[in-house]
Amino acid sequence: MDTSQNTALLRALTELPGPLPARGVIHIAIRHTDRFTVVGNDLAQHPGLSTTAVGFAVRIQSLPQGTEVGIKALAARFPEGEKLIAAALRELEAHGYLQRARTRLPNGRIVTRTVFCNQPTALLRPRAAAAPPQLPPVARPITTPAPAPEPTVKPEASPEPDPQPEPQSQPTPDPVATPDPPAPRAAPPQAAAPPQDRAPAAPPFVRLVPPPTAPKPPRPPLPRPRELTPELKRVSTALLSDLRHHAPQFTLSEEHVRELVPGVAAWLERDAHPDTIRHTLTTNAPEPVNYPYQFVKHRLTVLLPPPLPGAHDLTPPPARRNPVTPFQTCDGCERAFRAPTPGHCRDCRNEVAYTQAAA
Numbered sequence: 001m002d003t004s005q006n007t008a009l010l011r012a013l014t015e016l017p018g019p020l021p022a023r024g025v026i027h028i029a030i031r032h033t034d035r036f037t038v039v040g041n042d043l044a045q046h047p048g049l050s051t052t053a054v055g056f057a058v059r060i061q062s063l064p065q066g067t068e069v070g071i072k073a074l075a076a077r078f079p080e081g082e083k084l085i086a087a088a089l090r091e092l093e094a095h096g097y098l099q100r101a102r103t104r105l106p107n108g109r110i111v112t113r114t115v116f117c118n119q120p121t122a123l124l125r126p127r128a129a130a131a132p133p134q135l136p137p138v139a140r141p142i143t144t145p146a147p148a149p150e151p152t153v154k155p156e157a158s159p160e161p162d163p164q165p166e167p168q169s170q171p172t173p174d175p176v177a178t179p180d181p182p183a184p185r186a187a188p189p190q191a192a193a194p195p196q197d198r199a200p201a202a203p204p205f206v207r208l209v210p211p212p213t214a215p216k217p218p219r220p221p222l223p224r225p226r227e228l229t230p231e232l233k234r235v236s237t238a239l240l241s242d243l244r245h246h247a248p249q250f251t252l253s254e255e256h257v258r259e260l261v262p263g264v265a266a267w268l269e270r271d272a273h274p275d276t277i278r279h280t281l282t283t284n285a286p287e288p289v290n291y292p293y294q295f296v297k298h299r300l301t302v303l304l305p306p307p308l309p310g311a312h313d314l315t316p317p318p319a320r321r322n323p324v325t326p327f328q329t330c331d332g333c334e335r336a337f338r339a340p341t342p343g344h345c346r347d348c349r350n351e352v353a354y355t356q357a358a359a
Helices: 007-014 050-061 071-075 084-092 119-123 230-241 254-269 273-281 293-302 346-358
Strands: 098-104 110-116 327-329 336-338
Touching: 050 084, 050 110, 050 336, 050 346, 071 084, 084 098, 230 273, 254 293, 273 293
Parallel strands: none
Antiparallel strands: 098 110, 327 336
């Protein structure tokens, strides 16, 4: 059987104006009138996002407000697995398109609030403050001198009856210059608007994500032992070279093994067993491990165990005991009483004091 072809698509292809490219994609754009979502090229052609992350970003952007977009909710809706969805959401969160935060509701329940921005780079642009409205300039009237009145010329006598005498025109008074109107006085802040009608001030602009050009903190250096003895160097080199037998993706070059030897030696110096180091480096590794040298270096640096405590560190501190006052025998009545030094008891001291006072 021949391969079935879409005749409608071929017919639409023949109706495209202009010459068509000889290779590559050819777009047949039909304008949407309903049920569509606008997606920017900064997301669709993002060089740092995977195709899976771009697809989930478009799907999240097309969902209405309040739709659950957690990992389990998306896994129940779409055929992708939870691990793939979690990796895509982490990509979107790292590039500023997605932000997840835990929020406590008024009833005490804690929920995860997800905020999606279709253009995070626009949040980094400084927002210009609105300029105060300026009043239009007040037009000042131009004062011009009035023209001088022309002299009245009497007509010569004629046989016709004299016309009625015209009333003498009064001279036009000079226009008085109108003073400039006073500038409007600015109203005090309290009278501008009542407190209940005043709009709240806009919050200051806060960057939600760091700019792409922000300097990254330096990575911690690879740990090193106090003294790299030949025995430590030999065991460390053998452990790193033997990693490929337990996990093939951890195949290191000879140069990389030489650079990572001090890190493994620092672990061995802190009494870490070689099997423990091998298990720490190869367990729960991503699939695939594209850069085994960077991965091993990161785990040797971040997961370095503390040195083992000494014998004196594990000895509990001595218990504090309250000093006990010893017993003494009274020199007068030979009664036993507690006192730091020998002498008389309290009754004998009171009796002696009473006798001295009476005397």
